[in-house]
Amino acid sequence: MSESVSLQIKKYIPLVEFLGSVMGSHCEVVLHDVRNIENSIVAIKNSHISNRKVGGSLTDLALKILKDKSYIGKDFLINYAGKTQDGKIVRSSTFFIKDDMGNVIGMLCFNMDVSKMVETRNLLDSLINGAMEVPENGLQLEGKQPGHHDPPIEDLHTSIEDLTTSIVCKTISETGITPDRMSSEEKMEVIQKLNEKGVFLIKGSVSEVAKHMKTSEATVYRYLNKA
Structure with a gap:
């Protein structure tokens, strides 16, 4: 890492x-150095929202962005x-910090805790729209149901181990098949999906994947080479 690139990240720390002070205690501001995936967080304000700290890892979404280079x-x-890991709903935004070649070297992220706002909206929705269950002889107009909100596309984990386990378990569960019942083709498909999600950018992930897939590390590497 060159000194100029290091300074390019450091200048965002103040x-x-x-921004965390201006936005208030409901907004977490996080600075990531994406060249160090396992310990990417170099500064954080209002960390009580996600309970993460300096030295924490990237998120699952950030890994995918790096893997598929969607930042280009x-x-x-x-x-x-x-x-968040304890269930808070957040509305997030990320600014990409790039080097002179256009490659992402850092991310400045905002996570606004909207949990209480969602609870308030759900209460208002229930008052405005009425009960969720409609009697057989009743009629309800179509539209968004009370409590509707966008499904989370990012999980904020407090450790790289939790992040890895979460992505692997979620990907396996999406297949509807337990690893001990998977065919070689199905296992290779899971490995390919994990690769697309950037899991193998994480150090030690092959061992973790092999454990959950109930196979050997050598087999995981073989599937990766085929994928």
């Missing part, structure tokens, strides 16, 4: 404190839903 031609990603 901005984390400033884009400066930021705004207003997507996320969820």
Whole structure:
């Protein structure tokens, strides 16, 4: 890592404190150095929202962005839903910090805790729209149901181990088949999906994947090479 690139990330650290103070205690501001996936967080303000701290890891969404390079031609990603490990709903946005070659080297992220706002909206929805269950002889107009909100597309985990386990378990569960009943083709498909999600950018992930897939590390590497 060159000194100039290191300084390019460091200059955003005072901005984390400033923006976190301006936005208030309901907004978490996080600065990531994406060249260190396992310990990417270099500064954080209002950390009580996700309970993460300096030295924490990237999120599942950030891994996918790095893997598929969807940041190319884009400066930021705004207003997507996320969820903390203890269940808080957050509205998130990310600014991409790039080097002179256009590669992402850092991310400045905002996570607004909207849990209480969602609870308030749900209460108002129930008052405005009435009961969720409609009697057989009743009629309800079509539209968004009370309590509707965008499903989270990002999970904010407090450790790289929790992040890895969460992605692997979620990907396996999406198949509807337990690893001990999977065919070789089905296992290779899971490995390919994990690769697309950037799991194998994480150090030690092959061992973790092999454990959950009930196979050997050598087999995981073989599937990766085929994928």
